[in-house]
Amino acid sequence: MKRQNIRKAMMVVAVLSLPVTMFYLSPLLTVQGAARGIVTSSLLFVGLAAAASFVLGRVFCGWLCPGGAVQELLFPANDRRLKGGRPDLIKYGLATLWLMAIAALFIRAGGLRVSPLFGIEGGVSLGSRTSYVMFFTAMGGMVALSLLAGRRPFCRYGCLLAPFMIAGKCTSRAVGSPRLRLAADGERCIHCMLCTKNCPMSIDVHAMVQGNAMESPECISCGACVDSCPKDVLSFAFSSGRKPSLPERRSSGEGQTMP
Ligand code: SF4
Ligand code: SF4
Structure with a gap:
């Protein structure tokens, strides 16, 4: 169980670092950047995570993702097992819509500029009043969903990043x-x-x-x-x-x- 204790410790660190890291993973910030023709750190991270999953699968989700960690740390309150099947497909639909939206916004913006710190004042996610609203809305939603549904419901049904990592895993498997x-x-x-x-x-x-x-x-x-x-x-x-x-x-x- 030593490995699981290390994993839990890493998840606690991931949650505690959320005020700094949250916007580096924000799909909303990706959309805001795309509207201005800007490639944000969050979009770069999607590409990086998909590439890494070719070799490492979804290790990021299990060990480092702050959102996953928040949900898993709530298991003592509700660890009901989730149903698979059709609900698993929701995340693929959401990711497709998100990808289409940012592609359309980039085309409309008519340019492409990389700015990793776009929307992250001083490199820290919680740097403005708006960021606090976004932080508590996202975390509140995730906590409420976990308390209501059980084990990692956002990871299973709603994560926009997961489909890109699953695509990396499946590609790796397909090419052997x-x-x-x-x-x-x-x-x-x-x-x-x-x-x-x-x-x-x-x-x-x-x-x-x-x-x-x-x-x-x-x-x-x-x-x-x-x-x-x-x-x-x-x-x-x-x-x-x-x-x-x-x-x-x-x-x-x-x-x-x-x-
Ligand atoms: S059911 Fe699972 S945990 Fe139990 S012996 Fe088989 S593989 Fe191991
Ligand atoms: S996600 Fe489930 S199947 Fe995969 S390593 Fe963890 S316990 Fe095993």
Whole structure:
């Protein structure tokens, strides 16, 4: 559990640093910048997060995201598991609309200028009266949603950044590139369900193990399932996940019996 304690400590630091960092991740500031033809730090961050997810998946969500941390720190108040399925699609619709809006605004502005500190006075997010209003509105909404719905509802249904990181993960998987992923030795599973119970993203990890399908777009690589499994069924791996082809298996001697 040492890893989970480190993760929790990192989440506390992420929440405490919100007054400085919040606008560097703000989709609203991205829109305001696009209206003036300005590429903000928040837009640069979307590109950076998508590129990093090609190799690291959604590690940022599980370990560093202040919004995710706020929601997870509220688990003692409500840690009800969320339903997947159609509600998961909401975030893709929101991200598509957001992307179309900023593309249209950039076209209308007729220019493109990079200004990482646009809208962030002195490099600190909470630098003006307006910023306090935005801060308490965003945090209030996130806290209320978590208290009402349960585990990380904003991450699962409403985050605009998540679809870009999921796209990075899926692209990496499609091209067979090595990446951080979960692995499982299903034969050792004793069906205690602790992995599923402890997943902050409400993923049915046990079903993934049983189906030998260890990749979920919602997985944030937090390691809670790995660290709670009593039989060491789960682990992190850095691999493409590609099964070797028959000629590759033959050349490595797999399946051959000793004379
Ligand atoms: S599947 Fe495991 S690593 Fe992924 S989010 Fe759930 S607990 Fe974390
Ligand atoms: S925690 Fe481990 S042993 Fe228990 S159900 Fe999950 S994979 Fe199986």
